Amino acid sequence: MRLKGKVAIITGGARGIGKAFGLRFAEEGAYVVVADVLDGTGVRNEIIKKGGEAIAVFTDVHNEESTMEMASTAINNFGRIDILINNAGIVGNLEKKPFYEISTQEWDRVLGVNLKGMFHCCKAVYHQMKQQGKGKIINISSATFFQGVPYMLHYVSSKGGVVALTRALAREVGDAGVTVNCIAPGLTETEAIIGNPMYTEEYLRLAASGRCIKRNGAPEDLTGIAVFLASNESDFVTGQTLVVDGGLVFQ
Numbered sequence: 001m002r003l004k005g006k007v008a009i010i011t012g013g014a015r016g017i018g019k020a021f022g023l024r025f026a027e028e029g030a031y032v033v034v035a036d037v038l039d040g041t042g043v044r045n046e047i048i049k050k051g052g053e054a055i056a057v058f059t060d061v062h063n064e065e066s067t068m069e070m071a072s073t074a075i076n077n078f079g080r081i082d083i084l085i086n087n088a089g090i091v092g093n094l095e096k097k098p099f100y101e102i103s104t105q106e107w108d109r110v111l112g113v114n115l116k117g118m119f120h121c122c123k124a125v126y127h128q129m130k131q132q133g134k135g136k137i138i139n140i141s142s143a144t145f146f147q148g149v150p151y152m153l154h155y156v157s158s159k160g161g162v163v164a165l166t167r168a169l170a171r172e173v174g175d176a177g178v179t180v181n182c183i184a185p186g187l188t189e190t191e192a193i194i195g196n197p198m199y200t201e202e203y204l205r206l207a208a209s210g211r212c213i214k215r216n217g218a219p220e221d222l223t224g225i226a227v228f229l230a231s232n233e234s235d236f237v238t239g240q241t242l243v244v245d246g247g248l249v250f251q
Contacts, residue, residue: 001028001029002028002029002227002231002232002233003025003028003029003030003083003227003230003231004028004029004030005029005030005031006029006030006031006082006083006230007030007031007033007074007078007079007080007081007082007083008021008022008025008030008031008032008033008082008083008084008085008230009033009035009070009071009074009081009083009084009085009121009125010022010025010032010033010034010035010085010087011035011036011059011061011070011084011085011086011087011088011117011121012035012036012087012088012089013032013033013034013035013036013040013043013056013085013087014034014036014038014039014040014042014043014056015036015038015043015190015191015192016188016190016191016192016219017087017140017185017188017190017219017222018034018036018085018087018088019043019219020219020220020222020223021085021087021219021222021223021226022034022043022047022054023043023046023047023050024220024223024226024227025083025223025226025227025230026047026050026052026053026054027050027052028227028231030052030082030083030230031052031053031054031077031078032044032047032052032053032054032055033054033055033056033057033070033073033074033077033078034054034055034056034057035056035057035059035061035070035088036056036058036059036088037058037059037060037088039056040056040057041056043056044056053078055073055074055077057069057070057073057074059088061088061113061117061118061120061121062112062113062116062117062120063120064120064123064124067117067120067121067123067124068124070121070124071124071125071128075128080128080132081125081128081129081132081135082129082132082134082135082136082230083135083136083137083138083230084121084122084125084135084136084137084138085138085140085226085230086117086118086121086122086137086138086139086140086162087140088113088117088118088121089113089114089117089140089158090109090110090113090114090155091142091155091192092190092191092192092193092196093192093196094110094152094154094155095198096151096152096198097151098151099151099153102153102154106154107154110154110155110158111154111157111158111161114155114158114159114161114162115158115161115162115165118139118162118165119165122137122165122169122180125137126173126176126178129173129176129177129178130173130176130177130178132177133176133177134177134178135173135176135177135178135179136178136179136181136229136230136234137169137173137178137179137180137181138181138182138183138226138229138230139162139165139166139180139181139182139183140162140182140183140184140185141159141160141162141163141166141182141183141184141241142155142156142159142162142184142185143184143185143186143187143243143245143248143249144156144159145159145160145162145163145184146184146243146249146251147248147249159184162182163182163184163241166180166181166182166239166240166241167239170238170239171239174238179229179234179235179237179238180238180239181229181234181237181238181239181240181241181242182240182241182242183222183225183226183229183241183242183244184241184242184243184244184245184249185217185221185222185244185245186207186211186216186217186243186244186245186246186248186249187204187207187216187217187245188216188217188218188219188221188222189204189216189217189218190219204216208246210248211245211246211247211248212246212247212248213246213247214246215246216246217244217245217246221244221246222244225242225244229242
């Protein structure tokens with residue numbers, strides 16, 4: 001119960017990695033806010049059925065007002081905000097293509113959710129965390145940034161921006177008692193990946209073969225490091241990016 005009594009907002013919490021974070025954080029004693037444009041009541045109900053406490057709130061991270069409402073709802077229900085996991089993002093439905101075929105509209109859509117949305121969420125929770133004298137912000141980037149994966153320039157650029165945001169914001173908010181860290185997952189087999197025609201069995205097999213641990217990631221592989229970064233155990237850790245990809249990328 002390393003997160004007992006803490007309030008955690010998890011964006012993109014209705015499925016995949018975000019759902020895994022929510023379930024694990026609840027097991028560790030946190031009150032969970034499932035924030036997503038998708039319906040998060042299923043995750044909320046699963047947490048409650050297991051004896052935890054959670055709410056689901058519609059949140060469009062691209063919309064600043066929506067993120068402010070997210071933070072207000074968390075405070076109104078639980079009285080505080082201790083943890084923000086910036087997990088919402090666009091990836092599974094992106095078609096790989098040369099950079100010169102990416103439209104300005106598609107570029108703006110990906111950067112608007114994956115990077116600007118994160119900026120909105122950090123702003124939404126910061127003043128409450130500062131008032132409390134402590135807070136944990138955990139941003140989700142991607143190992144693709146360290147690899148320089150081609151044909152996904154908008155996605156990889158957005159995730160590189162997440163690393164930069166993490167480092168710069170950590171320096172701004174440290175005096176307020178807020179830490180900012182980043183997790184960079186490798187290919188993680190979620191609902192957005194399984195059954196997606198872009199991620200064939202052969203593609204997944206080849207991706208796994210390049211890792212020290214010969215498999216692709218599962219959402220649960222990311223929850224342990226997230227709990228550490230959200231807990232008091234990491235109070236002197238900030239501005240860091242931890243790659244969790246089974247040993248494909250070495251920083």
